[in-house]
Amino acid sequence: MISASNPNSMMSSSSTTGNNNAAGSGQQAPGLKTYFKTPEGRYKLKYEKSHPAGLLHYAHGKSVTQVTLAHLKDKPAHALSSSSSSIGISSGVKSAAAKFLGGGNGSRALSFVGGNGGSKSSSGTTKVGSLGSSYTNSYTPNSNFDGKGTYLIFNVGDAIFISDLNSQDKDPIKSINFSTSNPISHAFDPDAKDGHDLLIGLNSGDVYSVSLRQQLQDGGKKLVGGQHYNKDGCVNNSRCTSIAWVPNGDGTFVVAHADGNMYVYEKSKDGSGDPSFPVVKDQNQFSVSHARYSKNPIARWHICQGSINSIAFSNDGAYIAIVGRDGYLRVFDFKTEQLICGGKSYYGALLCCTWSMDGKYILTGGEDDLVQVWSMEERKIVAWGEGHSSWVSGVAFDSYWSAPNADGTGENVVYRFGSVGQDTQLLLWDLEMDELVVPMRRAPGGSPTMSTGSQSAHWDHACPLGALRPAPSMRDVPKLSPLVVHRVHTDPLSGLIFTQESVLTVCREGHIKIWARPSEGQTTGSDSLSGTSLKEKPKVGYRQ
Amino acid sequence: MGAAGSKLEKALGDQFPEGERYFGLENFGNTCYCNSVLQALYFCVPFREQLLEYYSSNKSFTDAEENLLTCLADLFTQITSQKKKTGVIAPKRFVQRLKKQNEIFRSYMHQDAHEFLNYLLNELVDILEKESRAVKSDLESSSSSEQIPNGLNTSHTNGHIKEPLVTWVHKNFQGILTNETRCLRCETVTARDETFLDLSIDIEQNSSITSCLKNFSSTETLNAEDKFFCDKCCSLQEAQKRMKIKKPPQILVIHLKRFKYIEQLGRYKKLSYRVVFPLELKLTNTVEDTDAEYSLFAVVVHVGSGPNHGHYVSLVKSHNHWLFFDDENVEMIDESAVQTFFGSAQEYSSNTDHGYILFYERVDVGSAS
Numbered sequence: 001m002i003s004a005s006n007p008n009s010m011m012s013s014s015s016t017t018g019n020n021n022a023a024g025s026g027q028q029a030p031g032l033k034t035y036f037k038t039p040e041g042r043y044k045l046k047y048e049k050s051h052p053a054g055l056l057h058y059a060h061g062k063s064v065t066q067v068t069l070a071h072l073k074d075k076p077a078h079a080l081s082s083s084s085s086s087i088g089i090s091s092g093v094k095s096a097a098a099k100f101l102g103g104g105n106g107s108r109a110l111s112f113v114g115g116n117g118g119s120k121s122s123s124g125t126t127k128v129g130s131l132g133s134s135y136t137n138s139y140t141p142n143s144n145f146d147g148k149g150t151y152l153i154f155n156v157g158d159a160i161f162i163s164d165l166n167s168q169d170k171d172p173i174k175s176i177n178f179s180t181s182n183p184i185s186h187a188f189d190p191d192a193k194d195g196h197d198l199l200i201g202l203n204s205g206d207v208y209s210v211s212l213r214q215q216l217q218d219g220g221k222k223l224v225g226g227q228h229y230n231k232d233g234c235v236n237n238s239r240c241t242s243i244a245w246v247p248n249g250d251g252t253f254v255v256a257h258a259d260g261n262m263y264v265y266e267k268s269k270d271g272s273g274d275p276s277f278p279v280v281k282d283q284n285q286f287s288v289s290h291a292r293y294s295k296n297p298i299a300r301w302h303i304c305q306g307s308i309n310s311i312a313f314s315n316d317g318a319y320i321a322i323v324g325r326d327g328y329l330r331v332f333d334f335k336t337e338q339l340i341c342g343g344k345s346y347y348g349a350l351l352c353c354t355w356s357m358d359g360k361y362i363l364t365g366g367e368d369d370l371v372q373v374w375s376m377e378e379r380k381i382v383a384w385g386e387g388h389s390s391w392v393s394g395v396a397f398d399s400y401w402s403a404p405n406a407d408g409t410g411e412n413v414v415y416r417f418g419s420v421g422q423d424t425q426l427l428l429w430d431l432e433m434d435e436l437v438v439p440m441r442r443a444p445g446g447s448p449t450m451s452t453g454s455q456s457a458h459w460d461h462a463c464p465l466g467a468l469r470p471a472p473s474m475r476d477v478p479k480l481s482p483l484v485v486h487r488v489h490t491d492p493l494s495g496l497i498f499t500q501e502s503v504l505t506v507c508r509e510g511h512i513k514i515w516a517r518p519s520e521g522q523t524t525g526s527d528s529l530s531g532t533s534l535k536e537k538p539k540v541g542y543r544q
Numbered sequence: 545m546g547a548a549g550s551k552l553e554k555a556l557g558d559q560f561p562e563g564e565r566y567f568g569l570e571n572f573g574n575t576c577y578c579n580s581v582l583q584a585l586y587f588c589v590p591f592r593e594q595l596l597e598y599y600s601s602n603k604s605f606t607d608a609e610e611n612l613l614t615c616l617a618d619l620f621t622q623i624t625s626q627k628k629k630t631g632v633i634a635p636k637r638f639v640q641r642l643k644k645q646n647e648i649f650r651s652y653m654h655q656d657a658h659e660f661l662n663y664l665l666n667e668l669v670d671i672l673e674k675e676s677r678a679v680k681s682d683l684e685s686s687s688s689s690e691q692i693p694n695g696l697n698t699s700h701t702n703g704h705i706k707e708p709l710v711t712w713v714h715k716n717f718q719g720i721l722t723n724e725t726r727c728l729r730c731e732t733v734t735a736r737d738e739t740f741l742d743l744s745i746d747i748e749q750n751s752s753i754t755s756c757l758k759n760f761s762s763t764e765t766l767n768a769e770d771k772f773f774c775d776k777c778c779s780l781q782e783a784q785k786r787m788k789i790k791k792p793p794q795i796l797v798i799h800l801k802r803f804k805y806i807e808q809l810g811r812y813k814k815l816s817y818r819v820v821f822p823l824e825l826k827l828t829n830t831v832e833d834t835d836a837e838y839s840l841f842a843v844v845v846h847v848g849s850g851p852n853h854g855h856y857v858s859l860v861k862s863h864n865h866w867l868f869f870d871d872e873n874v875e876m877i878d879e880s881a882v883q884t885f886f887g888s889a890q891e892y893s894s895n896t897d898h899g900y901i902l903f904y905e906r907v908d909v910g911s912a913s
Contacts, residue, residue: 258880307880327824347837348822367822369754389748389755391820422820424750424889473835474828491889492750492818508889 036486038428040401041518046502049163049512050170051156063182063203064494065510068153069165070188070198070212074146147213153198155183156510160200162216165499165514177221180204187253188212189245196227196267199253201240205233207255209267229255229265229296235277236261242310246334247317255297256308260324263297286330288337301337304328310352314359319376321362323350328468329364329374341379343469346370351391352495356415357399361431363417365392371419373431373480381472383436387482390423394495398428400517401498418503422492426505427482436478488513550630552867555876560629561863567623568872570634576871577657578639578649580856581664582619583869584842584903587860588795592620594712602675612664613671615641632872657844657856658744658799658901665713665741672711717741719793722831725766727774728782734775737790742797742901750889753798753821753902754828761787761829792827792836796904803851812851816895818887821902823879838904845885846900854896859885 034045150165160183161172181204189197195211200223202208207229218224230236239258246252251267260283277289283305290299306325313320319340322330327349330342348367355362361382362374371385371392401416415431491507498504503515552566569579586592599617615638623633643650646663710718723736745756763786766772772783798821806813825838841861848854857870859882866882868875885899 347824347826367752367820367824368826369752390750390752391822422750422752422818423755471835 032487032490036426036484036515038484038518043503043515043517046514046516047168048170048514049152049154049165049172051154051159051161051172051175051510063155063157063184064508065154065156065506066185066495067497067504067506067512068186068188068198069497069499069504070151070153071190072147072149072151072213072216073190074148147216151212151216152504152512153186153188153212154506154510154512155186158182160186161510162212163512174216175221176215176223178202178223181206184240185243187243187245192245192267193251194267196251199243199245199255201243201255203239205230205235205237205240205257207240207243207265209253227267230263235297236263239307241308244311244313244320247313247315249317254311254320256303256311256322258307260302260304260306260308262301262303262308262311262322264299264301265296266298269294269296269298286339301332303330306349309350312353312355312362314355315357316359319355319359321353321355321364323353323364323366325349327366327471329353329362329372330468331362331374331376339466339468341376341465341467341469343374343381344471345372346384346471346474348391351393352395354395354397356397356417361397361415363395363397363419365395365419365421367391369421371395371417371427371429371480380469381477382433383431383480384477385419385427385429385480385482387427387429387485388419388421388423388425390421390492392419392421393493394420396496396498398498398503400500418496418498420488420493420496420505424487424489424492424507426484426486426488426493426496426503428484429480429482431480436480488515552630552874552876556865559865561865564629564862565623565626566630566862566867566874567626568632568869568874570632570636571871572634572636572639573652574654575635575639576856577655577660578642579635579871580844580858580869581657581661581901582616582635582638583858583860584844584901585616585661585664586620586623587842587862588716588903588905590905591713591716591795594716596620596624598672598712610637610641611671612638612641612645612667616664616668630874654853656803657846658742661797661844661901662742665717668713669711672713673709676709676711713741714739716795717793717797718791719743719789719796720791722788722790723785724788725772725783725785727772727777728784730774730776730781732774732776740793742799744799744801747800747802747815747817747819749817751817751819753819753825756800756819757798757827757829761789788829788831789827789836790831792830792906794906796825796827796838796906798902798904800898800900800902802846802898802900814846814849814851814898816849816888816891816893816898818889819899820883820886821899823882824907825904837907839907840882840902841905842903843882843885843899844901844903845897847897849896856900857897 035042037043152161152163152165154161154163158178158181160176160178162174162176163169163172167173181202183200184203185201187199189199195214196209198210198212198215200208200210208223208226209229210223210226214225215223236257236259238261240255241258242256244254246254252264253267254262254264256262261280277291277300280287280302283302285302286304287302288299289302291297303322304324304326308322308324310324311320311322313334318334320332320334322332327345327347328342329345329350331340332338333340345364345366346368350364350366350372352366353362353364360376362376364372364374365388366372369386369388369390369392371388372381373383373385374380375382396418398416398418403414403416413433417429417431419427419429421427488505489507489511491509491511493505494508495506496504501517503517504512505515506512553560569582571579595613595617599614599621619633619635619638626633642660645667649655649660649663718739718741721738721740723738725734725736726732727734743757743760745753745760747756748759763784765782765784767782771780772785773779774781774783800819802815802817803812804815805811821840821843823840825840827836827838830836843859845857845859846854847857855870857868859877860867860869866877866879868877868881884895885897887898888895
């Protein structure tokens with residue numbers, strides 16, 4: 001029925017065959033292409049992940065879907081050898097929600113290769129259900145199931161869904177229902193020591209840490225074996241907007257709330273504590289309070305007035321970037337709790353942020369429809385990406401991409417990054433630092449005046465440590481244009497993730513698309529035999 | 545008195561702003577279009593204050609003659625002078641006057657809130673101009689009325705002799721658009737200035753106000769049957785046209801064209817598009833490179849799926865609290881609730897509450913430090 005309404009149907013994805021669960025959601029509207037072109041080749045829609053359509057109605061307007069990518073290692077749940085995986089051994093995790101480890105942990109060689117060990121046991125049975133009535137019952141609990149594999153964790157309405165990234169199944173393999181409040185944010189740490197690797201933050205402010213493997217092994221629809229923090233919002237009852245593990249933080253994690261506060265927790269500490277923090281005296285002033293006793297949360301950071309919308313740690317865990325309602329990006333040294341730098345958006349709130357793998361740049365996106373590139377070296381915005389026709393809701397660097405002619409000799413570093421917006425579009429960008437040119441400054445009215453001169457000078461002026469920059473003027477910031485503009489969903493988008501093999505996009509209503517990268521050698525590699533042949537081959541749709 | 549405190553009073557508690565009144569307006573049968581706009585105007589504080597000031601200082605001139613201005617001023621006075629902090633008021637005289645004066649609004653049919661706002665503002669301007677002229681002829685002196693400062697648009701006004709009068713309504717709402725047309729043959733740029741009290745902009749699905757404003761100012765080519773008469777070439781020529789904002793208004797009113805005539809259907813259709821609007825906005829489509837910064841303070845919301853029926857409510861920001869006005873009812877809402885009025889990403893949605901008229905107030909950023 002979907003393809004019938006689409007005369008030039010390219011059969012978006014063969015994995016959807018025989019699966020009409022998402023029919024009601026109006027996906028695959030005509031006009032949505034199943035591929036997009038980049039200089040290095042075509043990205044093709046590989047498959048989609050979704051959730052039972054019956055939930056859509058309930059979820060509407062209540063919460064926005066975010067996705068976390070979780071790589072469960074080949075190792076039984078009870079093993080104690082986890083300490084061997086301390087620094088950057090597995091690159092497996094990125095989170096669209098929290099985007100910590102945004103750059104893929106610095107090691108490109110490892111990651112989502114191969115199918116999931118456990119997918120066989122469940123994939124056959126998950127397709128039974130339609131319209132969300134019975135699929136959860138069809139899942140067979142299997143306590144021997146080691147769970148190894150790569151999973152997508154996403155929230156829709158009052159549930160968390162877990163999908164197997166490498167299976168073709170559109171349906172999730174697991175759902176966890178939260179009866180009290182909607183889950184909003186989540187984060188995963190592949191190197192968690194005691195098994196609790198997944199964090200879930202709720203609309204009520206409540207936070208859980210659980211073992212992902214344990215959830216997969218359990219057959220029920222409830223969260224199992226969770227550690228409950230901020231129970232019933234006793235410490236803070238405002239929405240939990242963003243959550244992140246501190247990289248190399250030994251079980252430390254931070255939770256950002258809609259009231260401008262951020263809390264630091266330590267997994268090893270008692271979660272039942274009820275430390276009361278002093279009242280925030282000045283809503284506009286940054287302040288940190290530590291718990292008097294060794295209880296969770298161990299500290300409260302008051303960041304700003306209004307909501308914190310997104311937080312992201314640099315790969316080494318040294319810095320945390322925080323964006324929010326007031327439109328400021330703030331970068332803190334996490335250990336010393338000092339504000340390092342930051343600045344205001346062009347206008348409106350900032351909604352998302354992420355780090356480059358080398359920690360030199362931060363991307364932010366927000367309500368001014370712009371993607372901002374912030375330089376840690378210069379402590380200012382060095383470029384504005386213009387191309388979205390609505391708010392920018394997700395940004396990410398592509399750490400797996402390398403410049404075509406990167407021989408390592410030139411100093412000209414190119415960064416590839418992507419952004420998604422409420423305009424339903426995915427944009428890809430190349431940031432070439434040498435090519436950035438500050439636009440010519442013309443004084444209004446044609447005559448150079450003192451006032452404009454001094455304004456620009458102010459902008460160029462070096463910013464002292466710990467000071468926040470005001471919003472730059474339109475003419476002071478170099479502009480970038482997108483490399484690719486591609487409409488990927490019918491609904492506004494909420495996030496994107498780059499993996500070694502693909503780009504994942506997710507819309508607010510909880511539909512995920514997985515776009516396969518151009519196959520190897522498809523680019524201009526002149527000395528590659530396979531390259532030329534692949535390039536010539538006309539590609540019609542996607543074949544499984 | 546204190547015991548009868550409303551729910552809203554309780555919600556605000558000791559944060560209830562000093563001297564402020566939050567009153568619902570009674571509906572006299574499909575007058576919600578009027579109520580929603582009146583609330584937005586009431587909470588446009590500079591407008592309210594200047595109206596009341598003008599009214600109190602000009603009472604002697606206006607005699608007993610009733611008009612929309614006096615009715616509006618009376619209504620606002622009535623609200624501000626209430627003993628209670630919250631309650632309901634019947635804007636009876638105002639609505640009666642409106643219906644008496646304009647037959648469009650006389651019927652009990654569903655009316656368009658934007659049309660009403662437009663009518664009201666223009667009517668106020670007319671009244672002020674008339675009174676000013678009367679005063680002028682009385683005093684035989686031109687010094688009392690304020691004129692547009694030199695060079696603002698006198699050179700472009702297309703040879704009109706009438707001296708434009710800048711009333712306090714203009715000072716609040718009026719901006720100037722420049723319509724630049726470049727003849728593609730002789731390259732001559734013709735600039736025509738037009739004033740506006742609000743901007744009506746086309747909208748697109750899943751877009752932002754920023755993007756809609758950009759489209760509003762984007763270059764359009766005039767060709768085929770839509771050629772431009774170039775004065776220099778003395779003939780119809782292909783040309784490029786764009787609209788830029790020459791003078792950003794103090795209060796920026798943006799009307800989203802949600803009611804569109806669909807030729808195939810032979811009728812108007814409501815576009816339920818999701819158009820996001822930020823709480824802060826800057827105008828970039830200006831002639832000068834200055835970034836005029838604005839802050840959202842009111843939204844008139846159309847509720848319903850079609851153009852000929854439905855309901856209007858308004859969201860208003862007052863003293864950093866957001867309030868929801870639905871005729872008689874006034875409630876406090878969270879700032880984050882504003883985003884539930886953006887519209888629907890899908891055509892058929894149960895959500896029919898859509899932002900229709902946006903009111904932004906110019907923010908004076910402190911000196912360029």
